[in-house]
Amino acid sequence: MISIDEALQTILREARPLTPERVPIEEAVGRTLAEDIIADMDLPPFDRAQMDGYAVRAEDAVPSARLRVVGEAAAGRSWPHSLGNGQAVRIMTGAPVPAGAEVVVPIEQTREVDEETIELLTALQSGSNIVPRGSETREGVRLFEAGETINANMIATLAAFGYTSVDVILRPRLTIIATGDELVPADRKPARDQIRDSNSHAIAACARIARARIERTFLVGDEMETLERRLSEESEQVEIIVLSGGVSVGRYDLTKAALRSLGAQIFFERVRLRPGKPTVFAKLNRALVFGLPGNPVSAIVTFNLFVRACARAMQRAKDPLLREERAVLAAKVRGTRGRVSLLPARLATNEDGRLIAHPLQWGGSSDFVSFARAEALIFVPEDAELEGGTCARVLLLPTALPC
Numbered sequence: 001m002i003s004i005d006e007a008l009q010t011i012l013r014e015a016r017p018l019t020p021e022r023v024p025i026e027e028a029v030g031r032t033l034a035e036d037i038i039a040d041m042d043l044p045p046f047d048r049a050q051m052d053g054y055a056v057r058a059e060d061a062v063p064s065a066r067l068r069v070v071g072e073a074a075a076g077r078s079w080p081h082s083l084g085n086g087q088a089v090r091i092m093t094g095a096p097v098p099a100g101a102e103v104v105v106p107i108e109q110t111r112e113v114d115e116e117t118i119e120l121l122t123a124l125q126s127g128s129n130i131v132p133r134g135s136e137t138r139e140g141v142r143l144f145e146a147g148e149t150i151n152a153n154m155i156a157t158l159a160a161f162g163y164t165s166v167d168v169i170l171r172p173r174l175t176i177i178a179t180g181d182e183l184v185p186a187d188r189k190p191a192r193d194q195i196r197d198s199n200s201h202a203i204a205a206c207a208r209i210a211r212a213r214i215e216r217t218f219l220v221g222d223e224m225e226t227l228e229r230r231l232s233e234e235s236e237q238v239e240i241i242v243l244s245g246g247v248s249v250g251r252y253d254l255t256k257a258a259l260r261s262l263g264a265q266i267f268f269e270r271v272r273l274r275p276g277k278p279t280v281f282a283k284l285n286r287a288l289v290f291g292l293p294g295n296p297v298s299a300i301v302t303f304n305l306f307v308r309a310c311a312r313a314m315q316r317a318k319d320p321l322l323r324e325e326r327a328v329l330a331a332k333v334r335g336t337r338g339r340v341s342l343l344p345a346r347l348a349t350n351e352d353g354r355l356i357a358h359p360l361q362w363g364g365s366s367d368f369v370s371f372a373r374a375e376a377l378i379f380v381p382e383d384a385e386l387e388g389g390t391c392a393r394v395l396l397l398p399t400a401l402p403c
């Protein structure tokens with residue numbers, strides 16, 4: 001049995017980064033940048049008014065000053081002259097500030113004396129309500145780096161600097177094979193002794209969040225020949241195969257036998273982890289193969305811990321592992337002899353702003369209904385018991401698109 005860290009190192013070693021493709025920025029959220037993004041100009045590109053009002057010289061920006069309105073500057077239409085003493089230019093938010101003006105006086109801080117004259121009501125310092133050219137970004141600055149994951153907040157920046165499409169890393173193709181004679185498709189009513197296949201759906205959802213591309217999903221009974229055929233065909237066509245079930249030591253646990261008979265290279269088949277001890281990782285032809293335990297919670301946990309890391313590393317994500325935080329435990333948790341336990345928890349902050357992990361009441365690795373509320377996994381070291389009130393490592397579970 002190997003440790004979680006050893007398992008992750010092996011996966012990251014085997015997960016070869018894929019090549020780039022160009023996509024429109026509308027489709028780029030969640031993808032990993034394959035190029036650096038460089039500002040092609042200063043931002044703002046000119047001294048920009050931040051308020052509707054009047055552009056004036058600094059020495060004129062005093063209470064009771066009466067100034068002559070000599071022109072107008074709007075967004076997209078500048079006033080092309082230089083402002084003199086005792087003059088004001090009517091200006092709109094977003095407009096270029098005319099040469100000579102050092103202050104924008106908001107309209108509320110002025111009074112119209114007549115058609116051509118305004119009076120200032122307050123004093124303002126030089127630079128007030130003006131965003132100087134280049135103060136947000138300078139031409140040539142690297143805004144984002146290759147390896148960063150694109151999020152929705154980055155799209156405006158990409159567009160503003162002319163990137164309507166970007167180079168991102170290809171999404172790995174992924175095939176799901178759920179195994180077990182007891183399984184029926186989720187849209188069917190199970191007969192006696194049968195259950196609905198929930199794992200392939202849960203795995204597909206987690207795979208989408210990890211931005212893998214689901215190519216095909218199969219439901220295969222405990223039948224060696226079919227399993228071998230599917231594995232063999234898929235291993236030529238996708239980068240990742242995820243099997244669920246059949247990795248334990250029961251008579252009908254066929255995953256490892258099938259992989260061996262096809263000549264797969266098996267890297268590990270047991271991890272010091274609960275849930276997820278019987279997780280298998282192998283390579284068959286061009287595909288990396290994960291045999292996840294059939295217990296539904298074990299399947300989700302091991303997907304997020306291992307398969308996600310593989311899919312994210314193939315997309316050259318800078319940090320392919322689950323995000324880790326530290327949280328105060330709301331209650332005592334007990335670990336497992338000889339294995340790290342990853343226990344489901346909900347998260348909340350207390351009145352001091354500290355992150356609190358509330359362990360879920362759950363019935364173990366088959367209890368996916370309780371697990372539906374999990375937001376994080378509490379990391380409990382081998383043989384450990386962690387008291388309520390102490391601080392623990394927690395791994396955040398990605399539960400929405402895309403993280």
Ligand SMILES: Nc1nc2c(c(=O)[nH]1)N[C@H]1C(S)=C(S)[C@@H](COP(=O)(O)OP(=O)(O)OC[C@H]3O[C@@H](n4cnc5c(N)ncnc54)[C@H](O)[C@@H]3O)O[C@H]1N2
Pocket residue numbers: 178179180182183195196197198199200244245246247248249250253275276277278292293294295296298365366
């Ligand atoms: N003698 C031992 N027995 C078991 C061990 C062990 O070390 N020695 N390990 C246990 C652990 S831990 C786990 S986890 C399971 C893993 O078993 P398998 O991967 O072989 O999974 P199955 O036996 O096929 O199924 C386990 C459980 O999950 C249900 N299941 C399976 N597939 C699905 C699916 N697609 N959707 C919903 N539910 C599914 C299945 O019906 C079983 O109830 O082995 C322990 N046993």
Ligand code: MOO
Pocket residue numbers: 273274275276277278293295298365366
């Ligand atoms: O370790 Mo198994 O994956 O708990 O139920």
